[in-house]
Amino acid sequence: MMIKKVFRLFAPAFVLLSLTGCGMGYYMHLAYGQLRLVWGAVPVEEAVKEGPLSSEELEQLQLIGAVKKFGEQELGLKSTGSYETVYLKSRQNPLYTVSASPKDRLARVTWWFPIVGEMPYIGFFDVESANERKEKLLKQDLDVIVSKANAYSTLGWFNDPVTLNLLDAGDVELAQIILHEMTHTTLYVKGQGEFNEGIAMLVGLAGAARFFEQRHGPAHALAIEARQAVEEERGFSSFLDSILKRLEELYGSSLGYEEKLARREATFSAALEEFNILKKDLHVQRYIRFGSSGLNNAYLMSLALYHRHFSLFEAMLSREGSVRNMLATLRHISEEEGNMLSKMRSRL
Numbered sequence: 001m002m003i004k005k006v007f008r009l010f011a012p013a014f015v016l017l018s019l020t021g022c023g024m025g026y027y028m029h030l031a032y033g034q035l036r037l038v039w040g041a042v043p044v045e046e047a048v049k050e051g052p053l054s055s056e057e058l059e060q061l062q063l064i065g066a067v068k069k070f071g072e073q074e075l076g077l078k079s080t081g082s083y084e085t086v087y088l089k090s091r092q093n094p095l096y097t098v099s100a101s102p103k104d105r106l107a108r109v110t111w112w113f114p115i116v117g118e119m120p121y122i123g124f125f126d127v128e129s130a131n132e133r134k135e136k137l138l139k140q141d142l143d144v145i146v147s148k149a150n151a152y153s154t155l156g157w158f159n160d161p162v163t164l165n166l167l168d169a170g171d172v173e174l175a176q177i178i179l180h181e182m183t184h185t186t187l188y189v190k191g192q193g194e195f196n197e198g199i200a201m202l203v204g205l206a207g208a209a210r211f212f213e214q215r216h217g218p219a220h221a222l223a224i225e226a227r228q229a230v231e232e233e234r235g236f237s238s239f240l241d242s243i244l245k246r247l248e249e250l251y252g253s254s255l256g257y258e259e260k261l262a263r264r265e266a267t268f269s270a271a272l273e274e275f276n277i278l279k280k281d282l283h284v285q286r287y288i289r290f291g292s293s294g295l296n297n298a299y300l301m302s303l304a305l306y307h308r309h310f311s312l313f314e315a316m317l318s319r320e321g322s323v324r325n326m327l328a329t330l331r332h333i334s335e336e337e338g339n340m341l342s343k344m345r346s347r348l
Helices: 025-041 042-050 053-074 127-138 163-168 173-185 193-216 221-251 256-280 297-307 310-320 323-333 340-346
Strands: 085-087 095-100 111-113 118-121 123-126 142-148
Touching: 025 085, 042 053, 042 085, 053 163, 053 173, 053 193, 095 127, 095 297, 123 127, 127 142, 142 297, 163 173, 173 193, 173 221, 193 221, 193 297, 193 310, 193 323, 193 340, 221 256, 221 297, 221 310, 310 323, 310 340, 323 340
Parallel strands: none
Antiparallel strands: 095 123, 095 142, 111 118
């Protein structure tokens, strides 16, 4: 049984197909990319019978079905028609995201979309368009990164297909991705990216651990790997938070712009040295590529979106006793105005 050793650091992105906001050309790009996937996909049953899939890929398709059923029945995730079709025409990652931040502040450049509100990244279906946007942002003296997304959610607006790149993932990673995406469809709070990605990260990790324990027993290698992934998320989240706090202190100081940029490089170098020590204890190596292309504010803020508040979400899960109960509680408090992270803290 294949177990993939490298887990991508960035969780999936959203696509919203609405003809306002960023400009008609951009939305036409999104519309074409999304409809190409939806209209080009075939039912899983047809892909199993006639598709050019290996035995390992067919096993992964079966696993997706089992994870989806588990998420709906055991975790209380919304039942949709997503992941019941397969796009067989390309093995490329379906989406590229662009994120940007000021060089002297831990802040995110955001893009506004109808319905979902402010988003901390912008998505493209081809890397050329993503790189074009990156170059425009670099000219504004911003830190910028382009990242691959293994999957994404349209929040139930479309029945999202399985893309072939997902079938290359190991069993644990694949289960985490599917549960993560299902969480976005189940609970989404407009304009609150740290909450939306944080809760999806928690459900993906904790849900996958429970799935494999129930499917194979707690002593099975996949159950152990899934629990180790949760443990490593705790450690990485704490490590990331410590870096961000140091940078927040630096950027909030009275130093001038150039001096802040010079001193942040020392902080970045120290963080990479610390990670070289930390990674020796990694078992499933979820974060082994951290900083491999260097550090900047956009990179760290993108990681923070998914990973910084993991302990808060774990505490909420412990308080509620189950993913199902936690989602019900969070859905209820999301009906009130205010920051979801702050409201969660006030209940703990």
